[in-house]
Amino acid sequence: MYSKEVIENFMNPKNMGEIENADGIGKVGNPVCLLPKEKIFLNDKFEDIEKSKEKEYVISHKGIKNEINDISSRKYKGKIIKLKNNLGEVQLTPEHLVYAINIPKKDKFKRNEGKLLLTPSWYHAEHLKKGDIILYPIPNEIKNIKYIDINIQKLKYDFRSKEIPKKILLNSEILRLFGYYLSEGSISEKPSKNYISFTLHIDEKDIVDDISNISKKLFNLKVKITEKPERKTVIVDLYSAQLSRFFKKLFGKGAQNKSIPEIIMLLPPEKQKSLIKGLWKGDGYVNLNRNGPRAGYTTISYQLSQQIKFLLLRQKIVPSIYIDKAHKSKGVNHKKAFRIHIGQMDSLKKLCNILGIQYKPKSHESIKSWFDNNFLYTPITKIERKNYNGKVHNLEVEENHSYISEAFCLHNCGDVMHLYIKIDKKDGKEILKDVKFKTFGCAAAIATSSMITQLAKGKTLEEAGKINREMIIDKLKGLPPVKIHCSILADKALAKAIEDYKKKNEINPNIKEK
Numbered sequence: 204m205y206s207k208e209v210i211e212n213f214m215n216p217k218n219m220g221e222i223e224n225a226d227g228i229g230k231v232g233n234p235v236c237l238l239p240k241e242k243i244f245l246n247d248k249f250e251d252i253e254k255s256k257e258k259e260y261v262i263s264h265k266g267i268k269n270e271i272n273d274i275s276s277r278k279y280k281g282k283i284i285k286l287k288n289n290l291g292e293v294q295l296t297p298e299h300l301v302y303a304i305n306i307p308k309k310d311k312f313k314r315n316e317g318k319l320l321l322t323p324s325w326y327h328a329e330h331l332k333k334g335d336i337i338l339y340p341i342p343n344e345i346k347n348i349k350y351i352d353i354n355i356q357k358l359k360y361d362f363r364s365k366e367i368p369k370k371i372l373l374n375s376e377i378l379r380l381f382g383y384y385l386s387e388g389s390i391s392e393k394p395s396k397n398y399i400s401f402t403l404h405i406d407e408k409d410i411v412d413d414i415s416n417i418s419k420k421l422f423n424l425k426v427k428i429t430e431k432p433e434r435k436t437v438i439v440d441l442y443s444a445q446l447s448r449f450f451k452k453l454f455g456k457g458a459q460n461k462s463i464p465e466i467i468m469l470l471p472p473e474k475q476k477s478l479i480k481g482l483w484k485g486d487g488y489v490n491l492n493r494n495g496p497r498a499g500y501t502t503i504s505y506q507l508s509q510q511i512k513f514l515l516l517r518q519k520i521v522p523s524i525y526i527d528k529a530h531k532s533k534g535v536n537h538k539k540a541f542r543i544h545i546g547q548m549d550s551l552k553k554l555c556n557i558l559g560i561q562y563k564p565k566s567h568e569s570i571k572s573w574f575d576n577n578f579l580y581t582p583i584t585k586i587e588r589k590n591y592n593g594k595v596h597n598l599e600v601e602e603n604h605s606y607i608s609e610a611f612c613l614h615n616c617g618d619v620m621h622l623y624i625k626i627d628k629k630d631g632k633e634i635l636k637d638v639k640f641k642t643f644g645c646a647a648a649i650a651t652s653s654m655i656t657q658l659a660k661g662k663t664l665e666e667a668g669k670i671n672r673e674m675i676i677d678k679l680k681g682l683p684p685v686k687i688h689c690s691i692l693a694d695k696a697l698a699k700a701i702e703d704y705k706k707k708n709e710i711n712p713n714i715k716e717k
Contacts, residue, residue: 205646206680208654213646218656220639222623227704229696232619232643235299236279236595242291242609247465249509249609252596263603264302264612266340266577273599280592284328287585288337289523289572290512291610296595297329300614300688302605304336304580315570318580324684325614333586337611338578341516346469348373355449367422367445373470375477376417381454381467382481383414385507390447390456397444403485405435410484414439422446459538462506463514472517476557479514483558491555491562497546498554501527508541509609515543516579518557520550521572547572604645616688619643620652622696624659626704633664640696647686651693654678659697668701670694 205213237243239253244262253276255261260268285294286301304321306312312321323338350370371377387401387410403410411428418424418441427440441447455461467478483489487500502508508524515522527540545554548568555562572581600606600615607613620642627636638656642648654675659667672690676682682690 208679209647209650212650212653212679216649216653218639218653218660221641222625222637222639225623226626227624227700229622229699229703231692231695231699234277234619236296236597238294239594239596241293244607248462248506255598261600261606262340262342263600264340264605265603266343268344269600269602271598272601276594276596279595283589283591285587286328286331286583286611288581288583288610290339291524293608293611295328297327299328300325300616301328301331302338302612303331306335322684325688331583333583335583336580337583338580339612340578340607342513344469345471347471348466353449355445365424365443367443371421377421378474378477379413379481380417382478383410383485384450385454385461386482386485390451397447399441399447399450401439403437403439405430405432405437411437411439459503461504463510468510468513475514475517479557482511489555489558489560495546496551497544498551500543501540503538503540505541508543511543518553519574520545520553521547521579616645620648620692620696622700624700624704635659635662635667647682647689648692650679651675651689655693655697664701667697670697
């Protein structure tokens with residue numbers, strides 16, 4: 204990742220320290236942060252960043268788990284950037300780095316062929332614009348569990364429930380049943396009567412039959428079917444206190460609290476198709492007859508909506524997530540809901556294949572989002588800026604130094620650099636007699652700090668003012684794209700130190716930051 208020169212300047216930095224009574228001081232940095240309630244993937248679900256703790260894990264831009272080494276929070280007063288795309292939004296400080304592709308204005312980059320020629324890198328949020336492409340990692344950890352243990356004992360006085368297997372094969376049938384439960388299932392817990400119920404539309408005979416057949420085949424249980432024509436519903440009851448407690452343990456109870464356990468989220472994508480099929484048949488829809496065919500799924504569980512997003516990403520299906528606020532309609536109170544739409548043609552074809560539905564598009568469409576093996580590439584749809592005064596949070600992540608929010612991939616780097624200069628006169632010219640630095644940051648930040656002091660020491664003010672990031676990078680024999688911002692930080696620190704000296708000595712202080 205780093206050149207020998209970078210490693211040398213990191214391991215043995217030159218001119219590190221502070222100059223007492225310095226003639227000029229340049230203080231720069233990007234202690235980047237998110238607002239307290241911003242959601243990040245934490246352990247196996249999305250949580251507010253303010254709830255994060257050391258030793259917990261996040262998903263990095265590599266799509267794998269990395270441990271949190273440190274957490275931080277601070278008071279912040281200033282501008283906040285709000286970025287939005289079809290997956291969601293995030294609010295962060297302007298210098299927070301986002302994994303993205305900056306799209307030039309030239310015509311050839313308006314089409315996908317041109318965009319594919321561009322190289323992703325880390326960009327400050329304030330430098331991104333609407334239409335730039337963000338990269339969102341596809342979680343790629345796989346654990347192919349063949350069996351799932353049912354570690355639920357029969358209650359002492361449960362004489363009615365049939366014994367069920369101690370473990371079951373994690374095949375397409377049980378995964379479909381799991382999907383039906385997540386969409387349409389509930390747990391009834393009454394004294395001496397604990398069972399699973401599925402509430403379906405009266406025309407969904409195929410799901411009723413499927414639940415019945417799976418229950419008989421896997422658990423040797425019969426279901427009770429009750430039709431309610433006045434409500435256009437059919438209720439399928441599966442009587443087994445042991446099985447209902449197992450489902451509650453796996454998926455939670457109550458529509459708002461349902462989620463998918465990690466052992467199922469880590470199954471191979473091919474296996475997960477059966478879970479998606481059960482979910483979509485239970486509570487989703489596909490409308491191929493409308494102008495602009497699309498599919499959709501709605502849930503009032505935030506965690507489930509985000510997990511379905513992951514399931515779809517692993518199938519290379521582009522989801523869009525919308526939020527319906529809680530409201531009252533026709534005397535009925537509707538809870539806050541999360542709608543997942545599939546509208547992109549190629550993604551809709553993939554979903555229809557999973558569901559066994561024939562779909563032949565009648566036209567072609569311009570592709571706005573696409574995949575490679577590791578990422579979803581999707582455009583920024585909206586950017587807002589606002590003032591903020593309050594607490595902000597960040598964390599340090601081992602190895603890959605990045606983490607994901609619900610819609611963006613973020614770098615955890617928050618470098619802070621102080622650069623000190625001492626001025627002397629030689630042959631009538633002001634020179635930088637001494638230059639030192641104190642930097643809190645990564646290896647690249649330390650190395651660029653060390654190098655700029657070497658480049659500036661002994662130079663005249665005019666010569667030092669011409670030192671730029673390209674010179675720093677050249678002397679270090681290159682920097683990875685993810686670390687270019689460190690050279691910018693060093694460049695700014697020197698400029699600010701010179702500016703500070705000129706202001707103190709009333710020497711044309713109108714110098715522009717680079």
